[in-house]
Amino acid sequence: MLDIIQLRTGLVGPVDLSLAQGECIAILGPSGSGKSLLLRAVADLDPNSGDVLLNGRSRNDMPAYQWRRLVSLVPAESGWWADRVAEHFKAKPDMSEMLKDVGLPDALGWQVSRLSSGERQRLALVRALQGGPQALLLDEPTAALDEASTLKVEEIMQRQLERGVIIVLVTHDPEQAGRLANKRITLKDGRIIDMPMTAA
Amino acid sequence: MSSYITLSYFDLVAASLFLVLNAVFSILLNLGLQRQLLIASLRMIVQLLMVGLLLKAVFAAASPWITLAVAIAMVTFAGREIWARQERKIAGIWGYGVGASSMMIAGTLVTVMALTTQIEPSPWWSPQFALPLFGMILGNTMTGVSLGLDTLHTTLYRERTAIEARLLLGHSRWEAVMPVTRRALRSGFTPIINAMAATGVVSLPGMMTGQILSGIDPQEAVKYQLLIMFLIGGATGLGVLGAVFASVWRLTDERHRLRLDRLSLAKG
Numbered sequence: 317m318l319d320i321i322q323l324r325t326g327l328v329g330p331v332d333l334s335l336a337q338g339e340c341i342a343i344l345g346p347s348g349s350g351k352s353l354l355l356r357a358v359a360d361l362d363p364n365s366g367d368v369l370l371n372g373r374s375r376n377d378m379p380a381y382q383w384r385r386l387v388s389l390v391p392a393e394s395g396w397w398a399d400r401v402a403e404h405f406k407a408k409p410d411m412s413e414m415l416k417d418v419g420l421p422d423a424l425g426w427q428v429s430r431l432s433s434g435e436r437q438r439l440a441l442v443r444a445l446q447g448g449p450q451a452l453l454l455d456e457p458t459a460a461l462d463e464a465s466t467l468k469v470e471e472i473m474q475r476q477l478e479r480g481v482i483i484v485l486v487t488h489d490p491e492q493a494g495r496l497a498n499k500r501i502t503l504k505d506g507r508i509i510d511m512p513m514t515a516a
Numbered sequence: 517m518s519s520y521i522t523l524s525y526f527d528l529v530a531a532s533l534f535l536v537l538n539a540v541f542s543i544l545l546n547l548g549l550q551r552q553l554l555i556a557s558l559r560m561i562v563q564l565l566m567v568g569l570l571l572k573a574v575f576a577a578a579s580p581w582i583t584l585a586v587a588i589a590m591v592t593f594a595g596r597e598i599w600a601r602q603e604r605k606i607a608g609i610w611g612y613g614v615g616a617s618s619m620m621i622a623g624t625l626v627t628v629m630a631l632t633t634q635i636e637p638s639p640w641w642s643p644q645f646a647l648p649l650f651g652m653i654l655g656n657t658m659t660g661v662s663l664g665l666d667t668l669h670t671t672l673y674r675e676r677t678a679i680e681a682r683l684l685l686g687h688s689r690w691e692a693v694m695p696v697t698r699r700a701l702r703s704g705f706t707p708i709i710n711a712m713a714a715t716g717v718v719s720l721p722g723m724m725t726g727q728i729l730s731g732i733d734p735q736e737a738v739k740y741q742l743l744i745m746f747l748i749g750g751a752t753g754l755g756v757l758g759a760v761f762a763s764v765w766r767l768t769d770e771r772h773r774l775r776l777d778r779l780s781l782a783k784g
Binding site for chain 1: 675676677678679680681682683684685686687688695769771772773774775777
C-alpha cells in the first residue's frame with residue numbers, strides 16, 4: 317500500500333491518494349499543473365508537508381535515502397554523474413537481461429555524452445529498477461521514445477505491476493494511461509480536479 | 517651594515533610610467549581597459565597611503581584593543597570580498613557568514629599560534645608583527661575560500677540534475693555531492709599549491725623581495741618566507757575546508773535534499 321496523506325509542496329496540494337500493491341495510477345493534466353512537483357514531494361526531494369506511507373510505514377521513520385530506495389522516482393530529465401554508462405549501474409547478474417528488455421544490450425560500454433534522450437530515458441528506468449523498489453514514480457517515461465521503444469518500456473512497467481510494484485505514472489498520453497493504469501486523476505493548478513477514477 | 521635605500525616620491529612616479537604606457541595602448545587599441553586601470557591604480561595609491569598612515573598610528577599607540585579593532589576591520593572587509601567574488605551566493609546572512617567565519621577562524625588560529633609559539637614578539641599581539649602577518653594570511657585565505665565557494669555553488673547549480681539523480685537512487689547527501697565538493701576543494705587549494713611549487717624558481721615572493729631590497733640577509737629572508745608560506749598554506753587549507761563543508765551542509769538538508777532554493781540567483 318502507498319498512502320499519500322495531505323501532501324503539500326509549494327502551490328501543489330493538498331493531495332490524498334491510496335494505492336494498493338500492483339496498482340498503477342496515471343496523473344494527467346496540463347503542463348505546469350504540478351505533476352512533477354507532486355512526484356518530487358512523494359520522493360521527499362523538495363520541502364513538503366503531509367505524510368507518505370509505504371505498507372503502513374511512514375517515510376519520516378527512516379532516513380530519506382532509504383525511503384528513495386523503496387519509492388523510486390525517475391524524473392523526466394535523467395541525471396548522469398560519470399562519463400561511462402557502466403559507472404551508473406551496480407554490477408548485477410540480471411542487469412544485462414534488463415538492458416536487453418529495453419533494447420540496449422550493449423549500453424554499459426557506452427559514453428553518457430553520446431546517448432540520445434530516448435536512450436537516457438530507458439537507461440534511467442533500468443537504473444532505478446536495479447535497486448528493487450516497491451513503488452515507482454515515473455515522470456513521462458516514454459516522452460522521448462518512438463513507438464517500438466514505448467512498447468518495450470510499457471512491457472517492463474507491466475511486468476513490474478505483475479510483481480506487485482505500485483506505479484505512479486505522469487503522462488500526457490491518455491491512451492497510455494488507459495493501457496497501463498487502473499486509476500487516473502487530473503491535476504490542475506496543483507489540485508486534483510476529479511475523483512480517482514477506476515478505469516473499465 | 518644597513519643597505520636600505522630610501523625611495524623618493526619621484527621614484528614612484530617614474531616606476532608608474534609603464535602602467536601609464538599600458539593605458540595608452542588600451543586607448544590606441546580600443547581595449548576599454550584604461551578606465552579600470554586608472555581606477556584600480558588610484559584605489560591602490562589611496563589605500564596604501566592611508567594604510568601607511570594608519571599603521572604608523574596603530575604601531576605608536578601599541579594598544580591591544582586598537583590592534584584588535586584593526587584586525588576586525590580587516591576580517592569584515594575580506595568577508596565582503598569573499599561574498600562579492602561569488603557568482604552565486606547563499607542567500608541572506610549565511611552568504612556572508614559561511615565564508616567570513618571560516619576565514620576568520622582559520623586565519624586567527626594560525627596567526628595566534630605563530631605569534632605565541634614561533635615569532636614571539638613582546639607583547640605577543642604587538643601590532644607591528646600581528647597585523648602584517650594576519651593580513652598576509654587573511655589575504656590568501658580569502659582568495660582560497662572565495663574560489664572554493666564560487667566553484668562549489670556554480671557547480672552545484674550546473675550539476676543539480678546529476679546530484680538529484682544520485683539522491684533518488686538512495687545516495688546520502690554527502691555521497692551525492694562528493695564529486696562537486698572535491699572539485700571545489702581542489703579549486704580553493706590550487707592557488708596556494710601553485711604558489712608553493714613555483715616559489716623561488718619562477719618568482720621570488722613579494723615579502724622576501726621586500727626584505728632583501730631593504731638589506732636583510734637572503735637566508736634570513738628565506739626563513740621568514742618559509743614560515744609565512746607554511747602559515748598561509750595551513751590557514752588557506754583550513755579556511756577552504758571549513759567554508760566548503762559548511763556551505764554543502766547549508767545547501768542540503770537533513771532529509772538529504774539539494775536545497776538550491778537557499779542559493780541566490782546569479783546576476784545577469
